[in-house]
Amino acid sequence: MPKFISIKASDGLTEREAEYLKAIFNLELMSKKGVVGSLEVANFMGVSCATASEVLKKLYEKGLLNREPWRGVSFSEKGMMEVNRILRNHRIFETYAYRFLSISLEDACECANRIELQISDKIIDSMCRILGHPEKCLHNNDIPRRISCCLRK
Amino acid sequence: MPKFISIKASDGLTEREAEYLKAIFNLELMSKKGVVGSLEVANFMGVSCATASEVLKKLYEKGLLNREPWRGVSFSEKGMMEVNRILRNHRIFETYAYRFLSISLEDACECANRIELQISDKIIDSMCRILGHPEKCLHNNDIPRRISCCLRK
DNA sequence: AACCTAATTTAGGTTATGCCTAAATTTATC
DNA sequence: GATAAATTTAGGCATAACCTAAATTAGGTT
Incomplete structure (x- = not known):
């Protein structure tokens, strides 16, 4: 009879995995090819290529990324929703x-x-x-909408 | 050259350790003896005595608890500040x-x-x-003050 | 004073996260 | 077609949070 229920993070995403997702998002914006490689992620996150590669694979297995081995990753539908x-x-x-x-x-x-x-x-x-459903944040980046919230005509 | 600095939790306290601290706080309120035992913590947290005992020892080593082995723990100055x-x-x-x-x-x-x-x-x-430096929360519990904030005469 | 029981602690083991280096593999370039 | 660069796999390490089983201790009982 536990009287204390522990709080879990969102969607089985760890804190660190979320950071990788954000990294990939940033890298995808900057990149010309539509795909992000492990070396880029490794540099951005300050980890080895091997580590980056493992994480990308894991995020792929969780359904958050599309993955073409030896080429790179991009967001799946689900991953895009999550990062948004x-x-x-x-x-x-x-x-x-x-x-x-x-x-x-x-x-x-x-x-x-x-x-x-x-x-x-x-x-x-x-x-x-x-806030009146703002479209831009203070850094002038787009603020993703949630349908059930931002029905701004 | 990591471009991404990871955010650490407060004071090297893990999420779980903070939950244990809160458990101990609640148990200390209810208890007549001035000290909380591992069995109480174990029941409250829904873990084994062994686990509770280990965690209490660790929190003691981090300076957050006073500990009399085989008797129980209470908050140290530092632990009281943290839980507050x-x-x-x-x-x-x-x-x-x-x-x-x-x-x-x-x-x-x-x-x-x-x-x-x-x-x-x-x-x-x-x-x-x-909020006007409220003294009680919605459940009518005391809200600990921070000196630099709540100089309510 | 010796005993027994219940609480506590230690020892040793498990699973998962997050990282690493070194070795293999694939892709791309000359 | 060889070779360099990127990628992946293999195998390891540390830490967090748990566990069970085996010791240890404290406190009440006879």
Whole structure:
């Protein structure tokens, strides 16, 4: 009879895996080929190629990435949704903290990084509504919408 | 040259260790003896005595608990500060989410549990100020103060 | 004082994450 | 077609969180 129920991270994604997803997202933006290789990920994350390769394989096995071995990875439908959810959480929270809690840009961003995986959809949607469903964050990046929240005509 | 700096949890406390700290806090409140034993912790956390004992020892080694072997543990100065910080974060966030984000009590509490370790002092202090430095949370528990924030005369 | 029991601790083992180096493999280029 | 660069596999290591089984200790009983 455990009286204490432990809280799990989102979707069986570890903190670290989420960081890799964000790395891949950034690299995909910059890259000309439509695909991201393990070396790029390794450099970005500061780990060895072997490690990067393993992680990419694992994220593929979790259905978050498409993978052509020896060529590279790209986001699957599911992976794109996941990374969008994380980016949305980050950017809405950051914007809210800046505008309503008088937190500096850097501090807001730093804290967003730490909670973006754990914070609940309901809270982000509420912040989003209060902010008027903004399209851009403070760094002028797009804020992904959630359909059930952002029905801005 | 890592371009990505990973975010660490507070004070080298793992998520799980923080849960144990909160368990000990609750048990200390309820207990008549001034000390909490491994069996109590084990039951509360839903783990074996052996596991509880190990964790208590580790938290002692980290300076968060006083420990009299074969008798039990209590909070050290440092441990009390840590658990107060966590409770403060939880209770301020929860109250803010309920009052300003129209989140239900249960949802607010559930999310507070997930972010209480990661959220920054600055954000909690800001929420605290906006709430007018409340003394009690929604469950009518005391909200620990931070000196630099809550100078309520 | 010796005993017994219940609580506690130690010892040794398991699984999963996240990393590594070194060795193989494939792709691409000259 | 050889060779260099990128990628992957194989095998290892450390740490977190657990476990069971075996010791150890404290406290109450006779």
